[in-house]
Amino acid sequence: MLLRHTSKEVKVREGLTINPAKTCQPIGAMYAALGIHGCLPHSHGSQGCCSYHRSTLTRHYKEPVMAATSSFTEGASVFGGQANLLSAIDTIFAVYDPDIIAVHSTCLSETIGDDLQQISKKAKDDGKIPEGKYVIYASTPSFVGSHVTGYANMVTGIATQFGVSTGVKKSQHNIIAGWMEPSDMREIKRIAQVLGVNIVLFPDTSDVLDAPQSGKHLFYPKGGTTIAELKSIGDSLSTLALGSISAEPAAIALEKKCKVPFETVDMPIGLSATDRFIMVLSQRAGVKVPDEVTAERGRLVDVMCDMEQYLHGKRVALFGDPDQLLPLTEFLLDLNMKPVHIVSGTPGQQFDKQMRLLLNERSPETNFRNGTGADMFLLHQWMKNEPVDLLIGNTYGKYMARDEDVPFIRFGFPILDRIGHSYFPNVGYSGGLRLVEKILGVLMDRQDRDALEEKFELVM
Numbered sequence: 217m218l219l220r221h222t223s224k225e226v227k228v229r230e231g232l233t234i235n236p237a238k239t240c241q242p243i244g245a246m247y248a249a250l251g252i253h254g255c256l257p258h259s260h261g262s263q264g265c266c267s268y269h270r271s272t273l274t275r276h277y278k279e280p281v282m283a284a285t286s287s288f289t290e291g292a293s294v295f296g297g298q299a300n301l302l303s304a305i306d307t308i309f310a311v312y313d314p315d316i317i318a319v320h321s322t323c324l325s326e327t328i329g330d331d332l333q334q335i336s337k338k339a340k341d342d343g344k345i346p347e348g349k350y351v352i353y354a355s356t357p358s359f360v361g362s363h364v365t366g367y368a369n370m371v372t373g374i375a376t377q378f379g380v381s382t383g384v385k386k387s388q389h390n391i392i393a394g395w396m397e398p399s400d401m402r403e404i405k406r407i408a409q410v411l412g413v414n415i416v417l418f419p420d421t422s423d424v425l426d427a428p429q430s431g432k433h434l435f436y437p438k439g440g441t442t443i444a445e446l447k448s449i450g451d452s453l454s455t456l457a458l459g460s461i462s463a464e465p466a467a468i469a470l471e472k473k474c475k476v477p478f479e480t481v482d483m484p485i486g487l488s489a490t491d492r493f494i495m496v497l498s499q500r501a502g503v504k505v506p507d508e509v510t511a512e513r514g515r516l517v518d519v520m521c522d523m524e525q526y527l528h529g530k531r532v533a534l535f536g537d538p539d540q541l542l543p544l545t546e547f548l549l550d551l552n553m554k555p556v557h558i559v560s561g562t563p564g565q566q567f568d569k570q571m572r573l574l575l576n577e578r579s580p581e582t583n584f585r586n587g588t589g590a591d592m593f594l595l596h597q598w599m600k601n602e603p604v605d606l607l608i609g610n611t612y613g614k615y616m617a618r619d620e621d622v623p624f625i626r627f628g629f630p631i632l633d634r635i636g637h638s639y640f641p642n643v644g645y646s647g648g649l650r651l652v653e654k655i656l657g658v659l660m661d662r663q664d665r666d667a668l669e670e671k672f673e674l675v676m
């Protein structure tokens with residue numbers, strides 16, 4: 217009983233978060249920056265922040281995560297970190313030779329008031345940025361938002377600082393990836409290829425954080441959206457943002473700057489959200505959905521029908537990030553399961569509105585909260601009051617699952633205690649297949665574990 221102090225009685229808490237269902241902005245910014253080819257993320261703050269963010273990403277992806285830091289000490293903490301960042305830019309280009317440095321701020325540099333735009337401009341004016349190299353930046357104060365906000369801020373920085381309109385349109389469509397796994401980004405590209413749609417996906421961490429073992433360490437792996445691709449996004453015919461919280465802000469900014477019209481769809485997790493993604497993408501590009509994709513869909517529907525008798529009515533608690541929770545909840549409802557409790561530490565009225573719209577229509581009795589007070593402690597309390605059959609969330613959920621003796625599926629970020637998860641997509645019809653297979657697997661394992669000898673069946 218590691219969480220034995222979690223009380224059943226829910227009291228109103230203000231100004232106190234216990235076991236937050238989120239982490240801090242710069243992790244998201246660092247992750248997004250790794251989705252540009254040849255990019256070295258740079259943390260403008262103390263070494264401790266940078267180490268924490270790198271180690272969390274490394275523990276999740278089981279890959280080395282390179283990033284630099286402004287290494288604030290007492291002086292920079294009081295007088296500002298401009299000198300540190302300028303000297304870091306010099307050193308990084310001289311020693312590590314990236315194509316681009318993506319700088320994000322931290323609590324400390326934001327509190328001091330360092331202006332990354334001004335420092336980046338000074339670096340350029342002082343000739344510290346070599347020809348053909350770039351420094352981009354995003355403000356990521358961690359005392360607001362979450363890792364998802366940090367991701368959205370860096371992706372917006374990428375879109376606005378690279379996107380230019382030359383006036384000549386290219387026959388291509390942008391897809392802005394919300395926070396998803398490298399395997400998900402690879403799957404999005406595969407689907408676009410099967411549909412025959414020419415896309416620029418950004419950011420793209422496939423072949424960066426799931427690069428194959430080659431026996432050689434590459435400081436800059438072969439994956440990532442290239443600078444040439446990023447420079448072309450302002451000339452694309454349209455943009456599709458996958459997720460209203462982590463991807464849409466970049467699409468809005470690009471539309472404003474380069475007049476590229478955008479549409480936002482949910483991250484394609486599960487049947488309905490994938491249907492919408494495929495339809496919107498094919499309509500935008502004016503292509504027919506090929507039989508290959510229809511067959512993939514048919515396989516998922518077939519498995520969902522086969523599983524319905526086991527999944528129907530099963531009660532689920534879930535926590536995680538907005539753009540994933542929304543389509544995941546819809547998928548559970550499509551499976552006739554009951555999402556009983558939903559929590560996300562990421563604040564935002566837009567997500568609150570979208571989730572409540574879905575729940576009001578299809579599951580009005582569900583407990584849902586995001587932002588202030590929406591933490592894992594609250595979720596645990598809800599689970600004590602209204603027990604569930606399954607918990608879905610990141611690694612931190614294992615403590616609640618153990619205490620309440622509930623089957624648990626690791627989903628979202630971070631997953632620190634398992635290996636290989638980031639190699640299999642959650643998006644698309646194939647991602648949906650994997651998800652339902654995992655869900656039924658843990659439920660049947662539990663049924664087997666609890667079955668009396670005479671009820672322990674070979675065929676279930």
Ligand code: SF4
Nearest residue numbers: 240265268322323358
């Ligand atoms: S919350 Fe702030 S101080 Fe803590 S690791 Fe994140 S950026 Fe650094």
